[in-house]
Amino acid sequence: MCVLLKKIKVRDKSKINPFLEEEKKNDEKIRKASFCDFPLGEAHFVHRSSDNRTAVVGVLVQMVSKDNQAFKPIVDTLPYVLYKDKSRRLRSSLNLNQLLPESPESYYVYTGSLTTPMCAEDVAWFVLQSQQTIGQNQLDSFLKVYSVEKADRSSDCLLAPNNRPLQNQNGRVIHASP
Numbered sequence: 001m002c003v004l005l006k007k008i009k010v011r012d013k014s015k016i017n018p019f020l021e022e023e024k025k026n027d028e029k030i031r032k033a034s035f036c037d038f039p040l041g042e043a044h045f046v047h048r049s050s051d052n053r054t055a056v057v058g059v060l061v062q063m064v065s066k067d068n069q070a071f072k073p074i075v076d077t078l079p080y081v082l083y084k085d086k087s088r089r090l091r092s093s094l095n096l097n098q099l100l101p102e103s104p105e106s107y108y109v110y111t112g113s114l115t116t117p118m119c120a121e122d123v124a125w126f127v128l129q130s131q132q133t134i135g136q137n138q139l140d141s142f143l144k145v146y147s148v149e150k151a152d153r154s155s156d157c158l159l160a161p162n163n164r165p166l167q168n169q170n171g172r173v174i175h176a177s178p
Contacts, residue, residue, distance in 0.1 A: 041139075043099070043132070044115070054120065058127035059100060067135030070098035075138045083150045101130035110174040115164055129176075 045057040067075075073094040080088040106129040113121045148157040 041134075042127075045096070045099075046114075053124070054114065054122075055124040055126065056114070057100075058125060060128065060131045061134050062131050063136055063139050064133045065136055066133075067138050068133050070095065070132075071134055071138050075141045078141045078145060082144060083146050083153065084148050099132065101128055101132045103130045104128050105177065106130065107177045108174050109177065110172050112167075112172065119164075 041061045041063075043059045043061050045059070047055045047057070049055075073090045073092045076092065077088055077090050080086065108125075108127045108129065110125050112123055112125045113119045114123055143158065143160045145159045146153050146157050147159050
């Protein structure tokens with residue numbers, strides 16, 4: 001999970017500029033914050049169409065003490081896929097709708113890039129304004145996953161924190177849903 005967005009002030013209902021002058025101090029705090037200092041994360045659901053176009057639904061996730069049962073099928077499988085290129089079928093069914101917040105109809109949309117290498121461009125992003133929750137124990141399970149094969153593991157190769165630096169806006173316009 002990664003921290004990509006902050007609270008955004010809306011000046012115009014059709015456009016949102018998350019890099020407003022008065023928010024530069026918040027940008028610096030986010031850039032300097034460690035994963036543990038900033039419990040709000042973001043889960044990404046990546047979709048690829050048959051013509052190879054990519055869309056990502058970003059869900060802001062807040063850590064809480066109680067487990068979220070929607071994440072249980074994933075968390076129960078994590079011990080079997082701790083290392084790169086490991087896969088396993090889920091042991092119970094997964095309802096993707098339950099991974100979304102209760103009110104997913106409000107969102108921000110913009111064209112950006114993937115957050116992982118090769119950071120492909122021309123990706124349609126839909127970041128939901130409502131939040132979902134994840135339990136502390138569930139989050140701890142995600143923090144034990146490595147980005148390398150078992151033989152190459154080290155604490156430097158854990159997936160989290162895995163947020164890339166804040167990117168320049170590069171002329172992008174971020175729209176809010178109606």
